[in-house]
Amino acid sequence: GEDVEQSLFLSVREGDSSVINCTYTDSSSTYLYWYKQEPGAGLQLLTYIFSNMDMKQDQRLTVLLNKKDKHLSLRIADTQTGDSAIYFCAEDTGRRALTFGSGTRLQVQP
Amino acid sequence: GAVVSQHPSWVICKSGTSVKIECRSLDFQATTMFWYRQFPKQSLMLMATSNEGSKATYEQGVEKDKFLINHASLTLSTLTVTSAHPEDSSFYICSAKGLSNQPQHFGDGTRLSIL
Numbered sequence: 001g002e003d004v005e006q007s008l009f010l011s012v013r014e015g016d017s018s019v020i021n022c023t024y025t026d027s028s029s030t031y032l033y034w035y036k037q038e039p040g041a042g043l044q045l046l047t048y049i050f051s052n053m054d055m056k057q058d059q060r061l062t063v064l065l066n067k068k069d070k071h072l073s074l075r076i077a078d079t080q081t082g083d084s085a086i087y088f089c090a091e092d093t094g095r096r097a098l099t100f101g102s103g104t105r106l107q108v109q110p
Numbered sequence: 111g112a113v114v115s116q117h118p119s120w121v122i123c124k125s126g127t128s129v130k131i132e133c134r135s136l137d138f139q140a141t142t143m144f145w146y147r148q149f150p151k152q153s154l155m156l157m158a159t160s161n162e163g164s165k166a167t168y169e170q171g172v173e174k175d176k177f178l179i180n181h182a183s184l185t186l187s188t189l190t191v192t193s194a195h196p197e198d199s200s201f202y203i204c205s206a207k208g209l210s211n212q213p214q215h216f217g218d219g220t221r222l223s224i225l
Contacts, residue, residue, distance in 0.1 A: 030211075031213060033213060033214075035216070040221070041218060041219065042116065042203050042216050042217055042218035042219035043154075043203065043205075043216040043219075044216075045213060045214075045215060045216070048213050088153065088154070092213070092214070096159060097144045097146075097156045097159055097205075097214075098144075098205075098214055100153045100154050101153065102152075102153045103153050
């Protein structure tokens with residue numbers, strides 16, 4: 001079955017690193033995504049990782065994938081107030097629509 | 111990069127009217143488009159999967175006569191909420207996918223408010 005879980009809330013101070021964690025259950029996932037949603041807006045694709053990779057870095061973002069444990073994380077370095085949003089992880093098995101986690105609300109305190 | 115345009119971004123209308131929402135892929139051909147619904151402070155709920163030139167596949171519990179989906183071309187899918195009522199008020203988001211090894215890209219969403 002498909003199930004994606006995330007913690008609901010994370011609060012960090014500006015300048016610190018944020019780490020948002022996600023677990024999934026479908027081992028046939030081909031891609032795993034991180035999306036950002038600001039209040040009242042749609043989803044913005046932040047980054048994604050192919051299932052045969054274990055790390056991907058893109059500027060301040062680092063994605064780590066542990067396929068054995070079915071664990072995905074997003075690290076945001078030097079977190080800014082503009083990073084405050086809800087972050088969704090999602091898995092893509094290629095068979096159908098994405099399966100989303102419940103979203104993690106990131107609050108960045110000045 | 112790939113862009114998906116969704117229109118309108120916000121619509122307010124009276125109960126009983128029908129509302130059409132458009133989803134366009136601007137620089138790629140979308141063989142599959144998805145329609146999601148999002149309630150406040152919740153994750154996205156898949157409503158239906160739309161493949162170009164064929165009937166949409168609806169998720170369990172989603173009324174296909176209520177939410178009409180048309181995917182007439184490789185760049186356009188529409189969702190029509192027929193005879194909308196206040197309980198249909200929600201945030202509707204579309205996504206589009208091209209080749210199978212490419213990620214989905216999302217529109218900015220449509221906030222629908224039914225009075």
